[in-house]
Amino acid sequence: xxxxxxxxxxxWDAHVAHEAEDGTCLLYxxxxxxxxxxxxxxxxxxxxxxRKVRAPEKTxxxxxxxxxxxxxxxxxxxxTEDSRIQVEALDTNAKxxxxxxxxxxxxxxGIVHIVGPEQGWTLPGMTVVCGDxxxxxxxxxGSLAHGIGTSEVEHVxxxxxxxxxxxxxxxxxxxxxxxxxxxxxxxxxxxxxxTGTAGGTGYVIEYCGQAIRExxxxxxxxxxxxxxxxxxxxxxxxxxxxxxxYCKGRPHAPKxxxxxxxxxxxxxxxxxxxxxxxxxxxxxxEDIAPSVTWGTSPEDVLPITATIPNPEDFTGGxxxxxxxxxxxxxxxxxxxxxxxEIDTVFIGSCTNGRIEDLRAAAAVLKGKKVKDGMxxxxxxxxGLVRAQAEEEGLAQIFIDAGFEWRMAGCSMCLAMNxxxxxxxxxxxxxxxxxxxxxxxxxxxxxxxxxxxxAAAAVTGKLTxxxxxx
Amino acid sequence: MEKFQNVSGVAAPMPLVNIDTDMIIPKQFLKTxxxxxxxxxxxxxxxxxxxxxxxxxxxxxxxxxxxxxxxVAGDNFGCGSSREHAPWALxxxxxxxxxxxxxxxxxxxxxxxNGILPVVLPKEAVDVLMEDAERGSNARIxxxxxxxxxxxxxxxxxxxxxxEFKKHCLINGLDDIxxxxxxxxxxxxxxxxxxxxxxxx
Numbered sequence: 001x002x003x004x005x006x007x008x009x010x011x012w013d014a015h016v017a018h019e020a021e022d023g024t025c026l027l028y029x030x031x032x033x034x035x036x037x038x039x040x041x042x043x044x045x046x047x048x049x050x051r052k053v054r055a056p057e058k059t060x061x062x063x064x065x066x067x068x069x070x071x072x073x074x075x076x077x078x079x080t081e082d083s084r085i086q087v088e089a090l091d092t093n094a095k096x097x098x099x100x101x102x103x104x105x106x107x108x109x110g111i112v113h114i115v116g117p118e119q120g121w122t123l124p125g126m127t128v129v130c131g132d133x134x135x136x137x138x139x140x141x142g143s144l145a146h147g148i149g150t151s152e153v154e155h156v157x158x159x160x161x162x163x164x165x166x167x168x169x170x171x172x173x174x175x176x177x178x179x180x181x182x183x184x185x186x187x188x189x190x191x192x193x194x195t196g197t198a199g200g201t202g203y204v205i206e207y208c209g210q211a212i213r214e215x216x217x218x219x220x221x222x223x224x225x226x227x228x229x230x231x232x233x234x235x236x237x238x239x240x241x242x243x244x245x246y247c248k249g250r251p252h253a254p255k256x257x258x259x260x261x262x263x264x265x266x267x268x269x270x271x272x273x274x275x276x277x278x279x280x281x282x283x284x285x286e287d288i289a290p291s292v293t294w295g296t297s298p299e300d301v302l303p304i305t306a307t308i309p310n311p312e313d314f315t316g317g318x319x320x321x322x323x324x325x326x327x328x329x330x331x332x333x334x335x336x337x338x339x340x341e342i343d344t345v346f347i348g349s350c351t352n353g354r355i356e357d358l359r360a361a362a363a364v365l366k367g368k369k370v371k372d373g374m375x376x377x378x379x380x381x382x383g384l385v386r387a388q389a390e391e392e393g394l395a396q397i398f399i400d401a402g403f404e405w406r407m408a409g410c411s412m413c414l415a416m417n418x419x420x421x422x423x424x425x426x427x428x429x430x431x432x433x434x435x436x437x438x439x440x441x442x443x444x445x446x447x448x449x450x451x452x453x454a455a456a457a458v459t460g461k462l463t464x465x466x467x468x469x
Numbered sequence: 470m471e472k473f474q475n476v477s478g479v480a481a482p483m484p485l486v487n488i489d490t491d492m493i494i495p496k497q498f499l500k501t502x503x504x505x506x507x508x509x510x511x512x513x514x515x516x517x518x519x520x521x522x523x524x525x526x527x528x529x530x531x532x533x534x535x536x537x538x539x540x541v542a543g544d545n546f547g548c549g550s551s552r553e554h555a556p557w558a559l560x561x562x563x564x565x566x567x568x569x570x571x572x573x574x575x576x577x578x579x580x581x582x583n584g585i586l587p588v589v590l591p592k593e594a595v596d597v598l599m600e601d602a603e604r605g606s607n608a609r610i611x612x613x614x615x616x617x618x619x620x621x622x623x624x625x626x627x628x629x630x631x632x633e634f635k636k637h638c639l640i641n642g643l644d645d646i647x648x649x650x651x652x653x654x655x656x657x658x659x660x661x662x663x664x665x666x667x668x669x670x
């Protein structure tokens with residue numbers, strides 16, 4: 001009998017197309033997702049060398065980072081010239097190289113990491129890459145998914161493989177159940193709070209345990225999405241009945257006998273008993289609290305009930321980093337996180353832009369109003385999420401509460417389009433990065449769950465969802 | 470890709486931990502469809518005021534460091550986004566080597582595709598080199614890829630690890646894609662076996 005394998009080992013082994021003596025492998029790629037920002041130079045490279053896209057049928061493109069989210073965006077004049085050029089370049093490249101393409105005008109357009117699963121492109125056991133670090137999202141299906149740079153995008157386009165060495169295995173187990181008010185977002189942020197943003201470097205994380213099993217597919221995507229924020233190359237969750245149910249019937253999911261064949265194979269996608277992990281972290285689900293970031297790194301995270309830390313509480317290079325972060329964020333050590341006043345709320349992104357996220361936020365907002373003077377925005381993760389939210393009456397709840405109801409895109413998560421914070425503005429955001437300048441020059445970001453963001457919109461400050469009525 | 474040459478000179482100290490790719494090249498500069506010209510905006514929001522004037526105390530604006538080809542950085546350099554614009558900006562500015570205790574994975578890989586050598590050294594070594602770097606023109610750090618060493622001003626040598634294949638590509642300026650296409654037969658045969666086993670993919 002062969003040695004017990006982790007889920008990562010199994011997916012890896014099934015995709016090695018070539019292995020050199022030193023262990024450098026060519027890993028075969030099943031799905032290549034492409035967006036407008038990190039791909040133009042790759043297509044240009046293909047043109048310059050006369051190369052083709054090896055597997056256009058496995059390559060899916062959608063513009064998301066740059067696109068306006070205003071209702072009038074069908075008019076190209078709503079885009080700045082450089083954004084328009086990038087989106088047009090993707091239009092042209094998708095057509096010229098024969099890729100699957102969801103243009104801005106298509107209702108299926110949206111954030112690439114939401115479109116992939118939604119359309120059934122992402123399936124268990126696959127290797128998925130994209131020129132975007134949040135590709136980790138797709139790991140929720142038990143697929144090995146990670147971000148790559150533009151040179152690697154070109155490499156995958158030309159060869160359908162990636163030059164890789166195997167990472168180490170890390171297990172993150174969340175035992176027991178979550179308490180009320182605690183979400184997938186709080187799990188993933190709390191894990192980063194424990195590991196730090198470099199704790200996962202060199203590893204692929206497998207998330208497991210009862211609390212992970214109890215999450216929906218959408219919650220699992222939220223968890224895996226931020227694996228990269230912990231430094232991990234990818235996050236994985238073994239597929240189960242929920243996964244299969246989610247995939248079944250999606251436009252590009254297998255059908256008929258192929259479905260039966262796939263299902264048989266997918267049921268083998270789990271970590272064998274006694275398989276070796278190089279690092280194991282265990283967190284009790286019931287210990288996780290609704291969480292929020294206070295600094296400028298995702299590891300700067302605390303329960304909402306905590307106070308702002310002191311730089312002196314830290315060691316090494318982190319002391320100066322915290323000093324800088326507190327100055328940037330305009331926060332005083334010792335003050336309560338729940339006293340921090342905000343002026344902007346952003347609900348959306350590949351972390352929290354799916355229908356369940358909008359449901360959670362709308363449930364908080366129903367019959368309530370956004371506090372006077374606040375700017376609050378919902379940006380659905382895809383046109384289909386937007387349509388479903390309208391059908392379920394969620395859109396009306398947001399609009400009645402005083403939220404802007406936008407078209408799909410990455411929007412204020414990275415503020416490449418006009419959705420940006422002004423200098424000094426402070427945002428409660430469901431996105432994934434609180435870096436300096438991320439949401440706008442000198443803008444200040446607090447990461448939290450959709451329900452917490454909605455509550456903050458009503459109270460005008462960071463709010464413990466458990467106290468919110 | 471240009472062949473990597475050994476580097477010897479002034480190193481810019483950037484002791485801040487977790488310098489992310491948003492800091493290295495802010496998003497407003499990602500709207501280019503070219504790989505070149507990004508050096509002008511390297512570390513833009515740290516390096517320039519809103520009116521375009523230089524932030525005088527930012528390290529790369531100080532006379533000693535304006536042409537630095539080496540950066541000595543705090544832990545976890547290059548974390549965050551996968552944007553290859555980060556090494557493009559560093560390379561375009563003239564940076565050839567970044568030394569730190571750790572790098573984010575995607576950034577680390579991206580460097581090698583662009584003729585930049587990221588060097589991982591233990592904290593004690595980085596601390597010495599950081600002190601050296603802070604002495605500006607009074608110090609000189611030498612990076613030798615062939616022998617995998619970094620030498621401090623006083624001549625102390627620190628050895629570093631680097632993947633043999635990556636080193637080979639960097640020293641010889643090799644194009645990954647060309648190398649992989651030499652193995653096209655392996656990819657072809659993998660693909661046909663795999664299609665039989667997993668026809669739904």
